Amino acid sequence: MVILMSKKEHWEQIYTERKPSQVSWYQSGPYLSLSLIELSHLKPTDSIIDVGGGASTLIDSLLLGGYTNISVLDISSQSLEHAKKRLGDQARQVKWLVSDITEFTPEESYLLWHDRAVFHFLTDAEDRKKYINTMRQSVPAGGHIIIAAFSIGGPEKCSGLEIVQYDADKLKNEFGNKFKLLKTINETHITPNNAEQNFTYYHFLRL
Ligand SMILES: C[S@@+](CC[C@H](N)C(=O)[O-])C[C@H]1O[C@@H](n2cnc3c(N)ncnc32)[C@H](O)[C@@H]1O
Numbered sequence: 001m002v003i004l005m006s007k008k009e010h011w012e013q014i015y016t017e018r019k020p021s022q023v024s025w026y027q028s029g030p031y032l033s034l035s036l037i038e039l040s041h042l043k044p045t046d047s048i049i050d051v052g053g054g055a056s057t058l059i060d061s062l063l064l065g066g067y068t069n070i071s072v073l074d075i076s077s078q079s080l081e082h083a084k085k086r087l088g089d090q091a092r093q094v095k096w097l098v099s100d101i102t103e104f105t106p107e108e109s110y111l112l113w114h115d116r117a118v119f120h121f122l123t124d125a126e127d128r129k130k131y132i133n134t135m136r137q138s139v140p141a142g143g144h145i146i147i148a149a150f151s152i153g154g155p156e157k158c159s160g161l162e163i164v165q166y167d168a169d170k171l172k173n174e175f176g177n178k179f180k181l182l183k184t185i186n187e188t189h190i191t192p193n194n195a196e197q198n199f200t201y202y203h204f205l206r207l
Pocket residue numbers: 007011025026027051052053054055056057073074075076079099100101102115116117118121158159
């Protein structure tokens with residue numbers, strides 16, 4: 001018998017069964033994201049959202065860096081519980097949003113939209129359109145988008161799910177003319193099982 005799980009059930013199960021350090025996308029530190037965030041020259045009070053942030057430690061680094069207006073969104077509440085537990089009292093400084101990004105209605109604008117390995121799960125063109133519309137509406141002109149996705153020739157699946165691989169032209173084409181690509185950086189991510197995964201990071205400016 002084949003049991004079909006919803007997207008949310010899939011992610012809740014992953015974060016219930018595995019420790020954050022056991023998932024393939026685990027990083028000891030989000031160094032490339034942080035270097036691109038530094039290049040964005042944000043003020044400490046500028047609003048930041050980590051889309052599909054899950055249990056990532058990016059939030060820890062941002063709090064340490066003095067940023068005071070941070071939201072973390074994820075479809076999995078369990079993933080956010082891991083992050084909240086790790087942060088302890090500091091968790092109260094963060095806005096935690098449990099939502100599918102394709103159904104998210106932002107209540108504020110964001111000067112930085114960060115997404116590592118989330119957009120690439122959107123295999124349905126309608127979902128990509130909804131994601132990009134939300135990003136376009138909530139990131140004002142002059143805002144920054146930092147997004148990491150599997151590269152062309154990289155893995156075809158992530159967490160057992162199909163993904164879409166990108167290069168700069170393909171992503172620029174998806175995002176449209178309101179986003180200017182400033183920089184791309186390739187990364188070979190080493191998973192906790194010592195497998196290599198080719199990622200590319202893209203830094204866009206909202207025009
Ligand atoms: C590969 S993990 C990356 C997590 C984190 N960005 C990092 O780099 O450690 C993908 C994350 O996106 C979340 N996710 C998947 N699809 C989503 C969606 N449609 N909306 C919001 N979050 C989603 C998952 O729960 C998971 O935490």
